[in-house]
Amino acid sequence: MAFEDVKKVWMNGKLVxxxxxxxxxxxxxxxxxxxxxxxIRCYDTARGPEVFRLDEHLDxxxxxxxxxxxxxxxxxxxxxxATLATIRANGFRACYIRPLAYRGFGSLGVNPFPNPxxxxxxxxxxxxxxxxxxxxxxxxxxxxxxxxxxxxxxPAMAKATANYANSQLIKMEAIVNGYDEGIALDDTGRVSExxxxxxxxxxxxxxxxxxxxxxxxxxxxxxxxxxLARDLGLxxxxxxxxxxxxxxxxxxxxxxxxxxxxxxxxxxxxxxxxGRRGPMTEKLQGAFFEIVEGRVPDRHGWMTPVGAAVxx
Ligand code: PPE
Numbered sequence: 591m592a593f594e595d596v597k598k599v600w601m602n603g604k605l606v607x608x609x610x611x612x613x614x615x616x617x618x619x620x621x622x623x624x625x626x627x628x629x630i631r632c633y634d635t636a637r638g639p640e641v642f643r644l645d646e647h648l649d650x651x652x653x654x655x656x657x658x659x660x661x662x663x664x665x666x667x668x669x670x671x672a673t674l675a676t677i678r679a680n681g682f683r684a685c686y687i688r689p690l691a692y693r694g695f696g697s698l699g700v701n702p703f704p705n706p707x708x709x710x711x712x713x714x715x716x717x718x719x720x721x722x723x724x725x726x727x728x729x730x731x732x733x734x735x736x737x738x739x740x741x742x743x744x745p746a747m748a749k750a751t752a753n754y755a756n757s758q759l760i761k762m763e764a765i766v767n768g769y770d771e772g773i774a775l776d777d778t779g780r781v782s783e784x785x786x787x788x789x790x791x792x793x794x795x796x797x798x799x800x801x802x803x804x805x806x807x808x809x810x811x812x813x814x815x816x817x818l819a820r821d822l823g824l825x826x827x828x829x830x831x832x833x834x835x836x837x838x839x840x841x842x843x844x845x846x847x848x849x850x851x852x853x854x855x856x857x858x859x860x861x862x863x864x865g866r867r868g869p870m871t872e873k874l875q876g877a878f879f880e881i882v883e884g885r886v887p888d889r890h891g892w893m894t895p896v897g898a899a900v901x902x
Contacts, residue, residue, distance in 0.1 A: 592715045598679040600672050600711040603664070605679050611710070618693035618705045623752030625692030626654035629847045630673070632713070632896060634683040635884025640893040641677070641687070642847075642882050643810050644670060648689070650808065654748040655691055660707050662691055669711070670894075676711045677896045686716035686848065692751070719786075719848035720770055725875065728855030728867055729770035729844075731784070733833060734760040738805040740777035746805040753807075760785040771844070773836070773857070776805040781831040787844035787852070788812040791836060792863075792870045797826040804830060811845040811878075817890065818877040824870065841868030843875075851875040 599611035619625040630647045632639050648666045655662050664672070673687055689711045697704040720729050736759045739746050744753055756774075764772035764785070773789060776782040781800050783789050788809040791798045797819055800806050819826040836842055840863045842854040851874055853867040867875070880886045884893065 595682075596680060596712070596714050598676065600676045600679075602708055602710070603672075605676065611712070613708075614695040616698060617695050618698065618702055619751065621698060622693070622700065622702065623750070623755065624658070624702045624705075625690055625751035626651060626658060626660065626749060627688060627690040627751060628749060630687040630689070631847050631882070632677055632682065632685050632687060633882045633884070633893075635882070635893065637884045637893075637895065639677065639683045639896040640884065640888075641673065641896065643814065643892050644673060644894045646810050646813070647847075648673075650749060650810070651689055651691065654750060655707075657745050657748040658750060660691060660693070662709060663707055664709055669709070672711055673713075674894070674896050676713055680713055682713060682715065684715070685713040687711065687713045690751075716848065719846070719850070720844075720852050724770070724852050725850065726867060728853035728862075728865075730768075730856045730859075731771045731773055731854050732764055732767060732769045732858050734763055734772035734774045734785075736760050736763065736772075736774060738774035738776050738782035740805065741803075747802060747808055749807060757785040774805075775833060776800075779833070780804050781833055781836060782806055784844050784846075784849075787846035787849045789854075790815065790843050790845065791831060791839045792841035792868060793835060793839050795825070795840075797824055797870065798829045798831060798835075799826070800831050801828040809845055811847060811850070814878065814892070815845050815851065815874055818874055818881075822873060822877065824874075836862070839863065841871050843868075843871045851878050 596608045598605045628647045628651045632641045691709045693702045693705040694708040760772040774782045783806045837860045844852045853871045
């Protein structure tokens, strides 16, 4: 992650200098986790810089906000144009994009309503999420002792900043114990997701992924992989998954904007399949990268060109 190269940040309708993109210490979201956000990638494709599934990400931002009774002061079209303008203002060919809507400065106390809703869009270079070799060799993960947020505690379907307190506990425990990432179970003990990724399992030639009711985020990459699997004629099913199925599976992989399609090679030091990227993971990973890198036509209409004013 390199913030040194960031020139401009979009704040409430204006592009401001990086150094001026600041908030007050009494900002409500800083105290109470009252924010919703997105993580989006722009790829340097053969056709020029293009954003992957921008409409779907902004749609999720809008309904994440709705769940938290936040009325966004900008509509999806304005946010779309703002996102593209922010990338252009920074001159990035590839970057990670972070829109964030939060309860701002005005009044502390649990009641969030007196505060303004602030919206910012930042972008910055962000390489491979789980390390450079992860995409090829796979990662070593563990099941977390932390349960994923349970039904009716916090809305797992919303991409809310508050949910990431749970994610951080999962991630820190994994790192401290020498793993790359942790997988959480839901409150019924079934497989949910990684701290920042959805998960797929290959079992006897079929692909499975936990349903939204297993406290998973409705991942855009998850939805993409389901479509790509169907394009390839593979069977894919949403299913409640017992933990032990993952130890015994042929292949396991993560999906996410940051993680892209990352193979899992071991869980709790039990080797998964052959202990390296499996054939189905490789196929889907290939199908994913050839689309986002623009090496094949954008047959699903997933890519949005950043547009003019990007240096060649
Ligand atoms: N589950 C969680 C909990 C999650 O945070 C993400 C994205 C996903 C699933 C995958 O969703 P999608 O990106 O729409 O395919 N995690 C974001 C943030 C990671 C971070 O460290 O911050 C991401 O990948 O951008």
